[in-house]
Amino acid sequence: MKKKYLSIPYALWSLIFSIAPIMIILVYSFCKRSPYGRIVYEFTLNNYKTFMEPIYLNVLWRSMILAAISTIICLIIAYPMAMIIAKSPLKRRNILIMLFIVPLWTNFLLRTYAWMILLRDQGIINQFLIGLGIIDEPLGLLYNAGAVVLGMVYNFLPFMVLPIYSVLVKIDESLIEAAMDLGATSREVFMKVVFPLSIPGVVSGLIMVFMPAVSTFVISDLLGGGQTILLGNLIQNQFLFARNWQFGSAISMIMMVLILIGMAVSHKYQDEEGGGLW
């Protein structure tokens, strides 16, 4: 059959639009820069050396830490939530899970912007607390690392709940019954049966939250107010304002490699079945 030829459009498309672009930034990341910001095709490691300066390593460190904190908070909030939903009656289950998907369909910039309204000095939270007489001066809630973490947790929480839920609902009820028959306490049932079985979903969730969190520039831009520079902000700056595509490409390559390593490590914990978002 001529089925072979069917793969040609896709092969061409991914060659041009998926592989070539990454090759281009790979090449750029090793290129020199002319005084006017043009790309000079001469090999250099300077872009990567620049990144090793403490100021940039700090950005890398901060991005990793904030993304890791957000991911862990998401896990702590999401796991009990996923369990509650998984144990609800079937009919209510669908509605409860839908309630996590609906916000994803409303523009995420608008939702993040709404947090700006909530957190600002004249914002509702501050006014409420002042009105109650708990505080005299507005708390500086906006434009700091805490606000960025909040924004990340808020935006990415569904990506933690959904995969954990999808694994939890599939767990065979008779396994839990068997464990209880054999004398396990409910704590032991959770630690020795339910949690180990849910690990593929947890790993999926960890990746799906950590990855966008470490590369975002919008949340840190809006809620961090330029005070909290993350890798994403750095890349955006190099491409749009500093006109230093070479350095921006180098940062992108470093980020990509870090994420791919993380994925390869976590891949071991995932089987074919569990873990997908849906």
Add this chain to the structure above:
Amino acid sequence: MVKKLIKRSYAFFVYMFLYLPILLLIIYSFNDSKYRGKWNGFTFKWYKELFRDQTVAQALYNTFAIAILAAIIATIIGTISAIAIHKMKPRWKSIFMNVTYLPVMNPDIVIGISLLALFAVLKMKLGFITLLLAHITFNIPYVILAVLPKLRQLNPYLEEAALDLGATPLQAFFKVILPEIMPGVITGLLLAFTLSLDDFMVSFFTTGSGVNTLSIKVYSMTKTGVTPKINALSTLLFMGVLGLLILLQKREKTN
């Protein structure tokens, strides 16, 4: 009893957290004050202003035009590719699957800037076309991943039977195979449409001056000051999504 109460209130607080900002946007879209700290009384004026605003209308049009076009084109290419991949020998299959996973695994910002670099190398003018190409690119893998499972479930003898009975390969595809894998195709289409509609990162880097999508428009507004118009818009969009969901739910029940 106490346990149930704890569970209920926990769930309540998580949902509150999730919906508080959305609720706030809706409330403030009816507020008769430009300064959003204060409640000045109920008004529809932001909705009126919204409908008069040409730039928002244009952004909305671009958003939907790109989402629809990108979803359809990606679904066609993705479905054909899924069939090709399904029939491949294992070695080629794994190469193609790795390429498919590339845009799924790659951070959005890297997809955005690498496409920007590509368009610069090709000397393409940034605008509607580059935006569309970028959206098709990140949509195709999701279509492939939605269609492949349906192909695996497909009885391999169905097509042979159709061909034995005298159908041309094209007839066999449209009359036998396509109807069988349709659920996967539809899922892929919807997924692609949703992803396009909500995308900001990739659009931000691959669009030129003057061509806005809703996300880009909102982003630029957050820099220069957001008018309550945009609250009105998000309220309408949210209601639209909710209405659609309720409609689907009802249809499911009657079926």
